[in-house]
Amino acid sequence: MANLAFEHVNVIDGRGGLLRDATVLVDGTLITAVEPAAEARPPEPGTQLINSAGMWLMPGLINCHDHLCNKWLRTTPAGDYTTGRLNRLHQSPGAHALEAAANAAWELRQGVTTVRELGGPGISAGPELFTNVHIRDAIAAGLPGPRVLASRLMIAMTGGHGTPWYGVREADGPEEVRKAVREQIKGGADCIKVMSTGGLANYPHERPDVDEYTLEELEAAAGEAHRFDRLITTHAMSDSAVRCAINAGIDNIEHAFLATSEGVSAMADGGVSFVPTARVSLVMARHAPPELAKLLADAGHRDRILEAVDLGVPVGVGTDSRFTVLEEMETLVEYGVPVQTVLRGATGTAATICGLDDSGVIAAGKRADLLLLRSNPFEGLRTAFEGLDMVVKAGEILVASDHADAPLRPLRPPDPLV
Ligand SMILES: [Zn+2]
Structure with missing residues (x-):
């Protein structure tokens, strides 16, 4: 070199x-x-x-919330988007691996040199499952792509967010959640991802305003992750889930699409970082079924992001599925976040959020x-x-x-x- x-x-x-x-x-x-x-x-x-x-x-850009199997080469939805997601169940682990490899090369070409990969498709938790740990190791061995921080399987309650089409370890109660965290660490996870509420993509089967994990379950997950020096992040849409996760000791909140100003204040008070994935809520407010679109449009996610920036909450750039880092940065700038803050959110601040002191x-x-x-x-x-x-x-x-x-x-x- x-x-x-x-x-x-x-x-x-x-x-x-x-x-x-x-x-x-x-x-x-x-x-x-x-x-x-x-x-x-x-x-x-x-x-x-x-x-x-x-x-x-x-x-180099750091994508704080990525899904390498659900981007450019995603399966074309057949019928409504729930059906499209369910079709992914029939893809082989090999297809997932090839898709992740192609998307990793594509993101590198856009200037993304590190991604925090928060979970991929696949229903089985057996040894044949493809996970983000595999794409991480392949890239470390020379496959083109950004450095990957891998969460391995997402951890959710039985039937919770991510099920049934994603690689989810279903776990209920503090003891089982603790074991689920241990399994991810044993399997090579760099960080831990848990689901605090339902999400958008399987609505109305699951709802973003319905909380899933309890305080006790989240405390168990956070405690176990921290005991082994892993940061833990959570998918949390509702205000109550955001505050519950902060009380439980979770390090980072993803989304917070339905949070209130109190939830954002709790992030500041708790020293918790925030990855808003703004583009997702903006696009879903336009394209989701009417009731869900209204819920998102009325929630004022843009205002929450601006409040978080004003309060000094570390706000990171994360794309979630589908979008690019550039698109997410553009959305944040359109929302009124200063461009300097947005660029830090994809570099220095992003490194802090992801627990990296060597980059950004x-x-x-x-x-x-x-x-x-x-x-x-x-x-x-x-x-x-x-x-x-x-x-x-x-x-x-x-x-x-x-x-x-x-x-x-x-x-x-x-x-x-x-
Ligand atoms: Zn996500």
């Missing part, structure tokens, strides 16, 4: 800092220097000089996960990310345009739901 030098580049450091006309040096997998160009020592002989003058260098920022000693952009993302996210020139993951150039007239393009076809 060659040493790299980015010279006369503008550095967005992922922590809110901006250094214009800088030199960034990479040695192996790590960033070794970030200095004003005028003060920088000359690169060592053999260093690969990157043509980056006047361009923008930022940390450009500083000496950090992993060289870097994006080179032709324009300033603060002045236009889409223009900047469509002008992505290079993706470096752990010091290795994995995606690069060949010349200035050939910007990288998203490979994905237009989404019929957007």
Whole structure:
């Protein structure tokens, strides 16, 4: 692996800092220097000089909530979306693996260098099941894709969110929930995901305003995860579930589509982070069955996100199924979140949420996960990310345009739901 030098580049450091006309040096997998160009020592002989003058260098994107099996190559829904989801039960573990591999390569090409993968399809919990642990290990062994933090199976009550089409470990009562957490850790999970309420995609069979896990069950899950140094996150839609999860010691709230201002205040008071997956609630408020669409539209998710930002809650960028990191960032900006906060939500703040102290920022000693952009993302996210020139993951150039007239393009076809 060659040493790299980015010279006369503008550095967005992922922590809110901006250094214009800088030199960034990479040695192996790590960033070794970030200095004003005028003060920088000359690169060592053999260093690969990157043509980056006047361009923008930022940390690789971190997707805090991803489902690699439910994105671009997702199965076309047959009939209503519940039927479409149920059809996935008939896909083989091999099909899931290939889909995850293709989506991982696609996300890397968009500039995503780390994803927190919160669960994939599959009904069986047997040894033949494909899980995010497998795609994580395959990528670590050289398959193209972002680094994966894997939750392994989602943990839900019997018949809870994610069942029957997703890879769910059903567990009831504190003792069984504790065992379910232990099973995921035994199976190689980096983090734990539990379901606190119903969701949207199987409505009205399950409802986002109906709570699932109890305080005692969530306390058992959080305690066991923390005992083994794993962060734990929860899918929680209702206000009561958000507050229950915070009281139970859960580290992060996903969604909170139906939360109130009190729920958001509880996040701030509890030191809990928030991954709103804003695009999902926005699109579902337009495309879900009328009763569910109204529930979402009336809930004021946009206002909750703005309140969370105002209160200093760490707000992370996570796509959930279907969407891209760029789309989620654009939605947050449209909602009124400052673009600097949004970019931190996909870099420095995202690293904190995911428990990573080695990435999300450009500083000496950090992993060289870097994006080179032709324009300033603060002045236009889409223009900047469509002008992505290079993706470096752990010091290795994995995606690069060949010349200035050939910007990288998203490979994905237009989404019929957007
Ligand atoms: Zn999800």
